Amino acid sequence: MIDLHFTPTPNGQKISIALEELELPYRLISYDIFEGEQHTAEFGRINPNHKLPAIVDHDPPFGGGPHAVFESAAILQYLAEKTGRLLPADPRQRSVAIQWLTWQAANLGPMGGQAAHFTRYAREEIPYAINRYTSELTRLLTVLERRLGEAAFLGGEEYSIADIAVWPGRYMAPEAPEYPNTMRWRAAIAQRPAVIRGRDADKAVPPKYAQRRAVLTAEEWSNLFGERMLGAVRL
Template structure:
């Protein structure tokens, strides 16, 4: 059994997509990051970086007790290895998946995140910052679009954790100042994943937790964007 600590963010969605796609039994624990629940001691014991998602595997293969894991890329890789699903077995194919997984966690996610912040949440509109991150997001979309020109999936000629990691960060493309029609190969890939039943289910279930169109409260902004070192 996997305990998933989750909120309705792109990084949260990617883990839930894997669990639904793979048919892995899991218990869902919501962590409302807009209310500061990520700072509770019991959550920090699992995720010391006070970020969702995190998991606890109650039955790891080494049988040495529950195994907590934080960081979405590490979680995806662990689950794919454990379940032997959505990760190829050959060395070259696994490297290709790893490259694109790390491309998302080190590039697309952080850049799109800063894009969201300065375009949609920052109290002061800073044209240089907005332009910087919108252009970098556009560059990354372009990289992925070119890569997908002659393939259906991101890596290893199959649907893998690389696709699961990247897709949730493309979903809010409009809030990132992007148009999918500018990236036809990416758009084709995007709609292929959008039609997957497990993906649809994850996003429908998310609506039962939060309204994706609801504006962020001032309290939530203070909690999420005002963090410094904590005692």
């Protein structure tokens, strides 16, 4: 059994989708990050970075008791290696898939996150920051579009954890006809039964997550971006 520590955002959905694809039994443990439920010492022992998602595998392939994994890309890789699925067996193709998985974790995820922060959550409108991060996001989406113009999936001809890493964020974004290859790839993956089940893993998505421009209370802001966030990692 695997415990999935989860919040209903694209990062969380990556893992619920992978677990559904791999038909691994899991228990969903939901967190309200606006309420600061990720800041407990107990969760810090599972993820020292205090962010969702994280998993605890009670039956790791190497034995020795429960194993905790944090960072969505590391979790995807762990699950693919545990099952021998969702990563190409061919070493060259596997290397390509790992490159795109890393590209999402190191580029698209963080830059998209900053673009969302400055357009949706920032307490003051800072045109320089909005321009910087939305330009970088546009550049990365263009890189994605070009890749999906030369191959069916990010790793090549095989659907893999690289696609699962990128898909939830692109699915949440509005339709973008200017990126036809990305839209074709997005629609194809959206039809997979496991993707539908994983995407809807927690139907009780708080409306706060879906707002175009989020209006947070002082406590919610502190939990996500202020003193309460810092307090969780201070010794």
